[in-house]
Amino acid sequence: MTEEDLRRALASIADPAGGGSIVETGRASGIVVRSGTGGFVLDIGGLSAEDAAALKRAAEQAAPGARMITTAEAAGGAHGQTGQAPTQSAAGGGARRQPHEQPAPDLAHLGKIVAVASGKGGVGKSTVAANLAVALAAEGLRVGLLDADIYGPSIPTLLGCPGRASGEQGRIEPVEAHGLKTLSIAHLTKPGKAMIWRGPMAAAAMMQMLADGDWGELEVMLIDMPPGTGDIQLTLAQKVKPAGAVIVSTPQDLALIDAEKAIAMFDKVNVPILGVIENMSTFVCPECGTRSDIFGHGGAEETSRARSVPFLGAVPLTMELRRASDSGRPAVLSDDEAGAALRAAALALKTELES
Numbered sequence: 001m002t003e004e005d006l007r008r009a010l011a012s013i014a015d016p017a018g019g020g021s022i023v024e025t026g027r028a029s030g031i032v033v034r035s036g037t038g039g040f041v042l043d044i045g046g047l048s049a050e051d052a053a054a055l056k057r058a059a060e061q062a063a064p065g066a067r068m069i070t071t072a073e074a075a076g077g078a079h080g081q082t083g084q085a086p087t088q089s090a091a092g093g094g095a096r097r098q099p100h101e102q103p104a105p106d107l108a109h110l111g112k113i114v115a116v117a118s119g120k121g122g123v124g125k126s127t128v129a130a131n132l133a134v135a136l137a138a139e140g141l142r143v144g145l146l147d148a149d150i151y152g153p154s155i156p157t158l159l160g161c162p163g164r165a166s167g168e169q170g171r172i173e174p175v176e177a178h179g180l181k182t183l184s185i186a187h188l189t190k191p192g193k194a195m196i197w198r199g200p201m202a203a204a205a206m207m208q209m210l211a212d213g214d215w216g217e218l219e220v221m222l223i224d225m226p227p228g229t230g231d232i233q234l235t236l237a238q239k240v241k242p243a244g245a246v247i248v249s250t251p252q253d254l255a256l257i258d259a260e261k262a263i264a265m266f267d268k269v270n271v272p273i274l275g276v277i278e279n280m281s282t283f284v285c286p287e288c289g290t291r292s293d294i295f296g297h298g299g300a301e302e303t304s305r306a307r308s309v310p311f312l313g314a315v316p317l318t319m320e321l322r323r324a325s326d327s328g329r330p331a332v333l334s335d336d337e338a339g340a341a342l343r344a345a346a347l348a349l350k351t352e353l354e355s
């Protein structure tokens, strides 16, 4: 038996959660054959006991004698619900890519890839990512922005470019907005569909948008990561090999603890930290202009000093920024304080990328 035989046998089994065969969705991974004996990992996470038992039986029958390791570690999303792979709904059925199975695609045409990440949700990571991207495009760079926040895609709203991406023959045409190219899972799926994907499917979707997107020749590709340190972050580090990561945090202690965790995770997988940005740094009252440090102030700068990573700047919490984000006109295009702070952070990032 060869690995190809084993892979083909497993590919004949449909993932009970939908999205294609268990090889296509990444539910069967780590497929190896050593001295004629096969082995693979079967992820039964997110399945009902009944579906899991049926799947194990089907795998045993399809690959008799192969060593099967079952794991539920990668489970995520709603249990037992059906997900949908992006090519089915958008790009017209191109070759799917498996982060765990296929060699890393050649992404040299994407230029310097920068992950914008946060340890904790809701700190304004997507807002910062969108504004950095628009500011870098305004500086004349050819910029891409990938929304890899599969579970809460917000880039189309922030850039004011909802709707569906077009595509043919397995390629996906990115959407153009504010001088840059962007793709989001929200451009590829019906609302709500992406939320129920399991971890490996979400990672596969990110890789597919990167590899199958018709991005052209870019200088910088920013990736708006989902919050936390899960499957997608690992796939990114292993397959995409980014030039570095930008960590967004509020000055609040809890957010900073999680930001530290994110820094440690990127350190561990050898992704350099290009800098830390403190968001919601100081609240500026829209009525009287009074400043108050609702979440504290300066904590992210202290963290970056303690970890010897660059501090790219502090962005205030302002009504204008919130309104600009909701209306799809990035704050960086206006002259107010938050816009200026974001432009400065983008320039600091540009300097880091050039050094």
Ligand SMILES: Nc1ncnc2c1ncn2[C@@H]1O[C@H](COP(=O)(O)OP(=O)(O)OP(=O)(O)O)[C@@H](O)[C@H]1O
Pocket (backbone or CB within 6 Å): 118, 120, 121, 122, 123, 124, 125, 126, 127, 128, 149, 152, 154, 226, 227, 279, 280, 281, 315, 316, 317, 318, 319, 321, 322, 323, 325, 326, 338
């Ligand atoms: N500096 C700021 N001033 C005012 N509002 C802000 C600021 N930064 C972000 N926001 C608002 O906070 C909300 C959350 O921001 P955003 O979606 O960017 O966070 P996130 O960290 O990406 O969240 P998630 O973890 O859900 O992906 C949005 O409504 C956004 O407009």
